[in-house]
Amino acid sequence: MGVSKFLISRALNMVLVLFATIFITIAIVGPTMDTILKRSIEIEVKASILQSKEVMIAFKDPKDLENYIQLQVRNAIESLGLNEPWYSPRRLWTVIWKLITLDLGQSYYLRSYSGSGNVREIILEALPRTILLFTTATILNSIIGILLGVIIARKSGSIIDKFASTFAVVSNSFPLWWVGMIMIIIFAYTFKLFPARATPLIPPSDPNYPLALIHHMILPLITLILIGFGGWTYVVRNIMIGVLQEDYITVAVAKGTPERKILYGHALRSAAPPIITMIALSSSGSLGGAIITEAVFDWPGIGRLYWNAVSVLDIPVIIGLTYITTIVFLISVFIADILYSVFDPRVKVG
Numbered sequence: 001m002g003v004s005k006f007l008i009s010r011a012l013n014m015v016l017v018l019f020a021t022i023f024i025t026i027a028i029v030g031p032t033m034d035t036i037l038k039r040s041i042e043i044e045v046k047a048s049i050l051q052s053k054e055v056m057i058a059f060k061d062p063k064d065l066e067n068y069i070q071l072q073v074r075n076a077i078e079s080l081g082l083n084e085p086w087y088s089p090r091r092l093w094t095v096i097w098k099l100i101t102l103d104l105g106q107s108y109y110l111r112s113y114s115g116s117g118n119v120r121e122i123i124l125e126a127l128p129r130t131i132l133l134f135t136t137a138t139i140l141n142s143i144i145g146i147l148l149g150v151i152i153a154r155k156s157g158s159i160i161d162k163f164a165s166t167f168a169v170v171s172n173s174f175p176l177w178w179v180g181m182i183m184i185i186i187f188a189y190t191f192k193l194f195p196a197r198a199t200p201l202i203p204p205s206d207p208n209y210p211l212a213l214i215h216h217m218i219l220p221l222i223t224l225i226l227i228g229f230g231g232w233t234y235v236v237r238n239i240m241i242g243v244l245q246e247d248y249i250t251v252a253v254a255k256g257t258p259e260r261k262i263l264y265g266h267a268l269r270s271a272a273p274p275i276i277t278m279i280a281l282s283s284s285g286s287l288g289g290a291i292i293t294e295a296v297f298d299w300p301g302i303g304r305l306y307w308n309a310v311s312v313l314d315i316p317v318i319i320g321l322t323y324i325t326t327i328v329f330l331i332s333v334f335i336a337d338i339l340y341s342v343f344d345p346r347v348k349v350g
Contacts, residue, residue, distance in 0.1 A: 179226065
């Protein structure tokens with residue numbers, strides 16, 4: 001199979017995964033969504049009719065008025081297709097088509113900083129902040145982990161190696177929310193170096209907002225690095241130890257090739273494909289941990305938005321967030337597949 005056919009095949013698989021995710025999400029929240037929508041329509045229609053003086057005067061009998069209200073409610077429900085079950089083909093196709101066109105509807109309760117209730121605007125307002133925090137953390141963790149991993153791999157079995165391996169296990173054992181709370185207590189309340197709340201107090205329209213956002217990002221960023229770089233170091237160390245035992249490395253050493261060139265020119269290049277895969281998957285996978293991190297530090301990203309949406313059961317926002325985060329994850333995996341074949345010519349597509 002050629003590279004182009006492979007990429008097309010992977011793209012089709014990802015589309016199937018995306019639709020499967022959408023269907024599962026709709027299946028989980030569908031019945032609840034219908035109940036909430038019907039109740040909201042009933043409240044809106046009833047309030048609209050009761051506020052109309054002309055309608056109130058036209059109906060002398062309360063029973064006739066109630067029948068008229070119920071008729072209008074049924075008409076409104078049928079016009080939206082809510083008289084059919086959520087799994088009916090027409091309704092499923094309507095929801096899927098709206099998601100494809102990024103028509104994510106209106107939020108029930110949540111609003112953007114500009115006051116908009118459009119789900120797409122709310123998500124696109126929060127998404128860059130999450131990408132900023134977690135992409136920065138992933139890049140720094142990978143750089144620190146790769147450098148330390150290469151250094152430690154040279155000294156396999158030494159005291160430094162044992163210490164680094166122990167630190168990696170210990171640092172990855174602590175829950176992020178616990179470490180985050182400790183960091184807030186120490187650096188926000190004790191030494192007062194950073195703000196405890198990661199959301200800037202000034203509005204996004206303020207020219208100083210970007211600098212304020214970066215300042216508020218430092219504490220959650222340090223926390224993510226503190227619990228993340230040890231694992232990176234340990235994984236890179238294990239990959240490099242395996243590569244350094246290859247025959248071509250032994251030949252390079254025997255030829256008198258400088259150690260620095262062997263490590264960074266030969267060994268690290270051979271170890272690049274799995275490391276690049278780790279970076280791509282970590283960048284997208286970290287979005288899954290955004291809920292806990294952003295809830296602890298009150299970071300204004302999609303994690304906190306997810307938390308708020310689940311708290312008030314804002315179904316359109318929940319579905320929209322699931323759709324967007326799934327797309328980001330699939331794109332990251334697709335990029336990882338491409339980079340894997342670029343950095344490792346030994347990989348044969350087939």
